[in-house]
Amino acid sequence: MEIITSGKLTKVKSRHEPGVSKQTGFTSPATHYLEPTIDLNQELVVNRDATFFVRIDGNAFKEYNILDRDVLIIDRSLSRNFDDLALIIQEGEFKIQRIPFGFSEEGEFIVWGIITYIIHSAR
Amino acid sequence: MIALVDCNSFYACCEQVFRPDLLGKPVVVLSNNDGCVIAANKEAKALTDIPMFEPVFKIKDQLLAHKVNFFSSNYTLYGEMSQRVMNILGTFSPNVEVYSIDEAFADLSGMKKASLNKYGHEIKDTIFKNTGLPVGVGIAPTKGLAKLANKMAKKIVENNHVFVIDSEEKRIEALRWCKIGDVWGIGRKHAERLKNIGVFNAFQFTETPLQWVRKEMTVVGERTWRELKGELCNEFVTQPPPKKGIGTAKSFGIKLPDLERIEEACAYYISEVSEVLRAQKSCATYLQVFVITNYHSNVDEQYSNSRTVTLEIPTNDTFKLISAARKALVEIYKPGYRYKKLGVNLTGIIPQDYVQGNLFHQPSKLNHPKLIETFDAINRKFGKATISSGLVGTRLHEWELIKKERSPRYTTQWGELLSINSK
Numbered sequence: 391m392e393i394i395t396s397g398k399l400t401k402v403k404s405r406h407e408p409g410v411s412k413q414t415g416f417t418s419p420a421t422h423y424l425e426p427t428i429d430l431n432q433e434l435v436v437n438r439d440a441t442f443f444v445r446i447d448g449n450a451f452k453e454y455n456i457l458d459r460d461v462l463i464i465d466r467s468l469s470r471n472f473d474d475l476a477l478i479i480q481e482g483e484f485k486i487q488r489i490p491f492g493f494s495e496e497g498e499f500i501v502w503g504i505i506t507y508i509i510h511s512a513r
Numbered sequence: 514m515i516a517l518v519d520c521n522s523f524y525a526c527c528e529q530v531f532r533p534d535l536l537g538k539p540v541v542v543l544s545n546n547d548g549c550v551i552a553a554n555k556e557a558k559a560l561t562d563i564p565m566f567e568p569v570f571k572i573k574d575q576l577l578a579h580k581v582n583f584f585s586s587n588y589t590l591y592g593e594m595s596q597r598v599m600n601i602l603g604t605f606s607p608n609v610e611v612y613s614i615d616e617a618f619a620d621l622s623g624m625k626k627a628s629l630n631k632y633g634h635e636i637k638d639t640i641f642k643n644t645g646l647p648v649g650v651g652i653a654p655t656k657g658l659a660k661l662a663n664k665m666a667k668k669i670v671e672n673n674h675v676f677v678i679d680s681e682e683k684r685i686e687a688l689r690w691c692k693i694g695d696v697w698g699i700g701r702k703h704a705e706r707l708k709n710i711g712v713f714n715a716f717q718f719t720e721t722p723l724q725w726v727r728k729e730m731t732v733v734g735e736r737t738w739r740e741l742k743g744e745l746c747n748e749f750v751t752q753p754p755p756k757k758g759i760g761t762a763k764s765f766g767i768k769l770p771d772l773e774r775i776e777e778a779c780a781y782y783i784s785e786v787s788e789v790l791r792a793q794k795s796c797a798t799y800l801q802v803f804v805i806t807n808y809h810s811n812v813d814e815q816y817s818n819s820r821t822v823t824l825e826i827p828t829n830d831t832f833k834l835i836s837a838a839r840k841a842l843v844e845i846y847k848p849g850y851r852y853k854k855l856g857v858n859l860t861g862i863i864p865q866d867y868v869q870g871n872l873f874h875q876p877s878k879l880n881h882p883k884l885i886e887t888f889d890a891i892n893r894k895f896g897k898a899t900i901s902s903g904l905v906g907t908r909l910h911e912w913e914l915i916k917k918e919r920s921p922r923y924t925t926q927w928g929e930l931l932s933i934n935s936k
Binding site: 437439440442444448466467483486500502 | 533534535536597600601639642643644645923924927930931932933934
């Protein structure tokens with residue numbers, strides 16, 4: 391048999407945390423079912439070393455659902471795919487734009503990183 | 514094979530990652546108190562009349578004339594970006610020796626020679642893509658040669674920041690190319706002496722008889738000589754040895770004439786160094802304190818002095834150290850001068866478990882381990898100097914360093930994130 395593709399095994403996100411009951415009376419029935427609390431860093435950040443947080447000042451990117459004071463999570467390590475929302479550098483300035491079809495880095499702008507999440511305060 | 518990966522003009526490039534308007538422009542970074550230029554990118558270096566380590570006030574006109582962009586040093590940012598680079602490098606090699614803030618050796622043994630160049634480019638491209646920081650990669654059989662390969666990677670344009678020394682011809686080529694003064698481990702003095710006996714490049718150095726090298730340049734020189742010949746002498750050090758001396762010396766934001774505020778600064782610096790001492794689980798035997806006036810000033814009277822004290826029992830207790838430092842400070846302080854800088858140094862450092870008591874003092878009775886532990890825990894959780902000795906005072910902002918041009922701490926402070934202005 392021929393192996394056509396090979397890839398790295400993806401890490402299984404650990405959702406197990408062994409613990410002992412801290413209750414003085416009846417032992418907690420949850421003892422063997424404990425899991426760590428949801429951690430946004432774990433959920434929203436895949437590659438910590440390539441991830442940056444950026445604050446938006448103003449409403450110019452409204453068309454992308456990005457509003458004033460929003461925080462963007464940006465992963466620089468991701469490959470640039472068509473229609474990805476990206477922070478780009480054009481003429482020495484930061485802008486936000488979708489990646490056009492057939493985009494190459496030699497084009498008219500440089501991709502700084504791919505926007506993965508938009509954090510918006512509801513208050 | 515061993516790779517030496519280092520960041521190009523690291524401090525300046527860290528600034529440029531978040532400032533695309535400065536790409537391709539001259540950028541310099543100033544020392545802690547904005548006193549002198551400590552780093553410059555290649556555009557700034559190209560303006561050859563800007564000397565490094567020169568006091569800023571002497572070259573300010575030059576900097577302004579060339580429209581050089583300058584930043585106060587932002588070590589919080591540089592340290593964090595460095596960690597990212599090192600982590601990424603760790604995905605390419607199981608064995609990484611972090612040599613300095615911007616350079617590391619990576620063990621590539623077991624890799625096929627034919628694929629090393631490609632791997633070097635992969636390392637370079639990944640670090641650049643993920644962090645925005647440009648690096649150079651030199652790959653060779655020894656650390657000494659890897660350093661040399663790294664130089665060739667950067668200095669020779671065709672190499673495109675990656676160079677592999679994987680054959681005898683390439684090794685000789687590299688050695689002939691490298692000036693003796695640029696060899697890793699050969700200082701200026703030795704370089705001068707070697708030039709006097711007709712050794713001008715690294716190749717000629719390896720042709721020098723080993724006896725001469727051993728006699729004139731000790732075992733360090735011999736190791737350099739052997740490494741350049743391709744013999745592995747400098748092993749990987751992944752666990753740095755505990756520091757033999759821990760110190761800090763910083764200039765004040767303003768010149769301080771009064772003892773009281775200098776004492777506060779002293780207590781603050783002691784808190785900083787004793788924290789490091791405890792982090793590496795060691796104690797100090799000697800404590801040195803020194804003060805200096807501004808020697809660049811031609812108006813002020815000049816004075817400097819230092820005092821070293823032997824501690825009763827080696828300690829890492831902030832309070833013990835502060836009181837010892839105060840005594841030393843009072844001895845050397847002279848009124849009537851305007852002090853610019855204070856320094857503290859801890860030496861005679863031993864593991865805390867080896868501290869011996871003497872006839873009069875038992876180490877356990879002298880320290881307040883629980884209190885100090887709590888101290889450290891609070892500061893770890895809530896930030897530097899959340900809690901400190903009362904002797905530090907509350908006037909930190911008055912004598913603290915000037916960091917007028919410091920960039921935001923983009924990666925560590927929620928309130929200082931990179932901000933995109935959309936007009």
